[in-house]
Amino acid sequence: MRAGERRFGGLRQPLAVALAVLFVLPLWFLVAGSLREPGTVPPRTPELLPSPLSTAAYPDAFDLVDLGRYLLNSLAVAALTVPPAVLVASWAGFALLLLAGRTRLVLLAVSFAALMIPVTALLVPRFTLYRWLGLTDTWVPLVAPALLGLSPFYVLLFYWSFRRLPSELIEAARLEDVRPFTMWRRLAMPLVRPVTVAVALLAFIASWGNFLDPLVYLFDPDLYTLPLGLRSLAVLDRTNYPVLLAAAVVATAPVVLAFAVAQRFFLHEDRGAGWLGR
Numbered sequence: 001m002r003a004g005e006r007r008f009g010g011l012r013q014p015l016a017v018a019l020a021v022l023f024v025l026p027l028w029f030l031v032a033g034s035l036r037e038p039g040t041v042p043p044r045t046p047e048l049l050p051s052p053l054s055t056a057a058y059p060d061a062f063d064l065v066d067l068g069r070y071l072l073n074s075l076a077v078a079a080l081t082v083p084p085a086v087l088v089a090s091w092a093g094f095a096l097l098l099l100a101g102r103t104r105l106v107l108l109a110v111s112f113a114a115l116m117i118p119v120t121a122l123l124v125p126r127f128t129l130y131r132w133l134g135l136t137d138t139w140v141p142l143v144a145p146a147l148l149g150l151s152p153f154y155v156l157l158f159y160w161s162f163r164r165l166p167s168e169l170i171e172a173a174r175l176e177d178v179r180p181f182t183m184w185r186r187l188a189m190p191l192v193r194p195v196t197v198a199v200a201l202l203a204f205i206a207s208w209g210n211f212l213d214p215l216v217y218l219f220d221p222d223l224y225t226l227p228l229g230l231r232s233l234a235v236l237d238r239t240n241y242p243v244l245l246a247a248a249v250v251a252t253a254p255v256v257l258a259f260a261v262a263q264r265f266f267l268h269e270d271r272g273a274g275w276l277g278r
Contacts, residue, residue, distance in 0.1 A: 027252070034058070034246040041241070057246035064236055067247060069222065070229030075254070077225055078207040080143045085150035085203040086196060093158025094184045097170070108159075111152040119212070127216055141217040142210065142225075150206065154199050161195040162188055197265045204258055226251050 029046055037054040061067055096104055130141045165188065173183045189196065211227035218224060224232070233247050 027256070030245055030252065031249055034242055034249045036242040038242050039240055041239075054242075057242035058250075060240075060243045061233060061247040061250070064243065065229050065233045065247075066221070067226075067229055067233075067250060070224050070226045071250065073224060074208055074226040077139055077142050078204050080139065081146040081150070081207040082200050082203045084143075085146040085154065086200050088147060089150065089154035089199060090158045090189060090196065091184065092155040093160075094162055094180070094188055096155070096159045097162045097188075098180055108156070111156055114152040115156075123212075123216065130217065136217050137219045137223065138217075139223065142207070142213050146203070150203050154202065157195060157199060158192070161192040165191055194265045197262050201258055201262045205255060208255060 028048070032047060032050055034057055035053050035055065036050040036057070037052070038057045038060050043050075096107060099107065126141070127136070130136050135141060169187060170183070173187055178187075209227065210225070211231070214225045214228050215231075218228065221232075230244075230247055230251060234244060237243065
């Protein structure tokens with residue numbers, strides 16, 4: 001091992017701790033702010049723990065708006081969005097791998113170009129289409145993008161992962177006349193399991209934090225998702241910061257839990273065959 005590598009190995013743990021503190025501190029201040037008594041003004045300087053401690057802001061947040069319903073709605077939309085997004089993105093990524101060289105290059109160029117198109121540029125035509133189909137004020141506009149892989153980035157991520165597989169595996173399957181769907185299901189997907197978890201996590205976060213689409217397409221408060229619930233709470237009382245922060249903690253907790261569950265696929269010493277020793 002070179003001296004530079006040994007020096008970096010010695011700094012790896014302190015750097016990891018510093019990055020962890022950098023990301024944990026905002027969450028800590030978020031939780032600490034939610035534990036202040038409702039109606040109190042924010043402190044002039046950051047405080048690690050308020051005094052006195054109070055959890056009254058949490059029931060107040062659920063009383064002011066139907067936060068429980070919005071939470072369940074967001075969970076339902078995410079459950080309808082994540083599985084098809086992962087399936088379609090993995091199918092498209094594997095299809096790119098099997099295509100001929102020139103066709104693959106054209107589709108890759110189209111995918112990169114699609115990444116550069118702002119979402120807001122498609123807002124008006126999408127709204128017009130959904131209104132013409134009578135699908136506004138439903139969850140269909142929130143879930144339908146998952147049928148296209150949700151984002152070209154997920155397709156490219158799967159394609160890059162499938163390309164890292166040994167080409168001999170794919171060629172051997174072709175010589176055995178294995179169908180593409182069987183290759184995808186029994187050969188490719190088990191070997192890119194960490195990538196699948198990463199895409200599922202990214203799709204969940206994109207669905208969970210989606211504010212613009214529910215704001216445009218939903219009009220019935222019973223269909224609101226959690227971001228719209230937080231907006232409704234902020235409109236009711238912009239100065240009651242403990243209640244707003246308590247609702248933000250409720251909205252953040254599922255994302256933190258998802259990261260905690262997913263990290264074992266990335267940080268465990270035995271990361272499985274999906275990494276192929278790389």
